[in-house]
Amino acid sequence: MGFPSPARDYLEERIDLNKLLIKNPLSTFYFWCQGNSMVNAYIPDKTLLVVDRSIEAQNGDIVVAAVNGEFIVRYLKKKERKCWLVPANNKYKDIEITAEMKAEIWGVVTSIISNPKEIKNVRFS
Template identity: 50%
Template sequence: MPVNKTSKLTFYFPDFESELRIPFINEGVSAGFPSPAADFMEMSIDLNKQLSENPLATFYIKVKGNSMIDAGIDDKDVLVVDRSLEPQNNKIAICFIDGEFTVKRMKVEKDCLYLMPENSDYPPIKVTEENELIIWGIVTYVIKKL
């Protein structure tokens, strides 16, 4: 269910009441040589719970644009974001800067913060005292359609 629509981004909260269990093969699938099917034991998984280490601080957001394609984040991907994690150098964050939401990699230099795109078509954003910046959360997973 959508929570807030601002700057063309839609926020969603995980539904921890859903109990939607999806079949899950815990052993993984071989990306090299095939593995016998008998080695796989089927279980079930609830992605709302699996992707949320801190459920009360987790939300989903759909990406609009391509400024982060070199980080594997494409237009229409869904990001899992944890608001309880501390912003750190080199982490990918959901930022609210000057009234606009954006997803960028944080680059911390001495007395300076840059919001770095992962696409050479976009310039870095240097955060100064004149900017209003709120780090909404740190991206922990990317969900994409192939």
């Protein structure tokens, strides 16, 4: 027969990432980020982002935006009557949103999911 396992005392409910990461299921989607424009915001290439469309984007939020038909991930910077999409990598330039552009904020990034084995340019000596 044996003895009951003491590990059973420490069993917890399985983690459901949808419950943990998604507050507004009807307005939330996943978005694969490609490139390294946001690498200094802990968003390397091949990162999965959780994006909520129901959240109103505020100054400093990381957002998914459509600019002239291209999706990008950037910080939103608002100052007075102007807006910029700002990268987290100084190799890229800020994008000022102007009236001539077709630009739309698609949602606010609420979680960042990345695989540490996918992160490039990390060297150990």
